[in-house]
Amino acid sequence: MDLIGQKRLFLKNDKVEWIAYDTEFADPLDDCITIYCKPSGNYFTDDGYTKFNLDCFVPDWREKGVVEKICKRYGCKMKDDNEEIQAPHDWQLVQAIIAIYAWIEFRGANERMKILDVCCGSKMFWYDKQEPHTTYMDIRKATYTAMDRGNERRIEISPDIQVDWKNIPFDDETFDLVVFDPPHLVRAGKTSWLAKKYGTIDLMNWPHDFHEAFREIMRVLKPTGTLIFKWNEDQIPIKEVFKAFGQQPILGDMRRKTKWSVFIKEDER
Numbered sequence: 001m002d003l004i005g006q007k008r009l010f011l012k013n014d015k016v017e018w019i020a021y022d023t024e025f026a027d028p029l030d031d032c033i034t035i036y037c038k039p040s041g042n043y044f045t046d047d048g049y050t051k052f053n054l055d056c057f058v059p060d061w062r063e064k065g066v067v068e069k070i071c072k073r074y075g076c077k078m079k080d081d082n083e084e085i086q087a088p089h090d091w092q093l094v095q096a097i098i099a100i101y102a103w104i105e106f107r108g109a110n111e112r113m114k115i116l117d118v119c120c121g122s123k124m125f126w127y128d129k130q131e132p133h134t135t136y137m138d139i140r141k142a143t144y145t146a147m148d149r150g151n152e153r154r155i156e157i158s159p160d161i162q163v164d165w166k167n168i169p170f171d172d173e174t175f176d177l178v179v180f181d182p183p184h185l186v187r188a189g190k191t192s193w194l195a196k197k198y199g200t201i202d203l204m205n206w207p208h209d210f211h212e213a214f215r216e217i218m219r220v221l222k223p224t225g226t227l228i229f230k231w232n233e234d235q236i237p238i239k240e241v242f243k244a245f246g247q248q249p250i251l252g253d254m255r256r257k258t259k260w261s262v263f264i265k266e267d268e269r
Contacts, residue, residue, distance in 0.1 A: 023094060028053050028104055035093050044093045048084040050100055057104050070099045117179040118165050118217060121199065122155045125181070125230075136160045137168070144196040155197055166212040173222045180217060181230040182210070206236075207244040214245040218265055227263040 010018040016039050025033045027049070037044045054061045061067055071078055074096040076087040087093035113133045120136040123129040138159035145154050163169055165182070183199035186206065201209065217227055229249065231238050238259050242248055245263075252261030 021090065025094070025098060027097075028057055028101055033094065033097055033101075035090060035097075037090070043086050043088055044090050045087075046085045046093060046097055050085055050097050051083040053101065053104065058107065066103055067100055070103070071096055074099065113177070114175045115177045115179065116168075116170070116175045116220065117181075118168070118213065119180070119182050119199075120157075120159050121181070122157055122197070137163060137165070139164050140199065146193040146196055153193060166209060166216060168216045168220050170220045172219055173225075174220045176222055176225050178217050178221055178225065178227045179230075180213070180227060182213070184232045184234060184236065186235055207240070210241060210244040211246060214247070221265050223265055225265060229261045229263060230258070231261070232258045 006022040008020040008022070009016050010020065018036050019039065021035050021037075023033045023035070027033050034046075034049070035044050036047050054067065058064075067078065070076075071085060074087070075089075075092045076085050076096045078085050085093060085096060087096065115131070115134040117123070117126075117134055117136050120126075120138050121140075123136065126134075136159045138157055139162065140157045141159060141162045143154065143156045145152055161169065183201050185194060185198055185200045186203045188195040188198075188200050221227060229252075231241055234257065238261070247263060247266060249261035249263050253259045
């Protein structure tokens with residue numbers, strides 16, 4: 001076997017009972033993958049270590065049937081007594097174990113929570129501006145400097161993807177949580193610090209733009225997902241924004257000038 005890094009013998013009464021083959025691959029716990037066989041070599045086994053990793057990372061793995069399919073695919077079988085995996089040949093067993101560990105790894109990636117910040121700007125309210133579950137999106141990508149009350153200020157807008165919120169480039173029902181904190185100013189000097197910091201929206205077209213953005217957000221939101229919407233009523237009342245959305249939030253801050261609202265995906269009628 002070309003992938004073996006070390007061969008070890010286990011003795012009993014001065015006779016070789018088991019032969020262990022350490023491979024160059026690592027399991028999810030960063031231990032090397034080791035397989036075992038009797039001196040007769042009529043089958044190879046993982047001695048239950050794959051089951052141990054499955055129990056650690058995917059407690060409900062038996063219900064999913066994936067491990068059984070992988071074993072069948074590579075000509076292996078899982079024994080009922082202690083659920084060790086056995087195979088006639090070493091390469092079959094190693095392939096099956098690696099496939100199972102890959103499933104553990106990518107299953108976690110597929111099932112981890114996914115968040116989208118539709119217009120992240122400079123990520124002002126994010127404690128972690130590189131939050132690992134989150135994709136940051138904005139139509140702008142730039143670094144601005146401006147004088148604000150006698151002081152030079154700097155702001156960096158650096159999204160993961162630079163796109164228009166009216167055309168979100170993700171599949172339907174991708175995200176568990178969407179954050180929508182759009183520009184709220186229709187009147188601001190083009191060179192003002194506020195315009196650079198928050199961006200601006202078009203006086204005549206913003207209702208249409210917001211309607212399209214909301215429709216796109218609901219498209220990429222999972223059926224059980226949540227939208228968190230932030231708005232400042234400095235120039236446009238929030239009720240006008242809800243009217244453009246075509247939907248009311250389920251709850252939110254009703255008193256302050258800067259308001260947070262929570263939307264869920266409405267059932268299709």
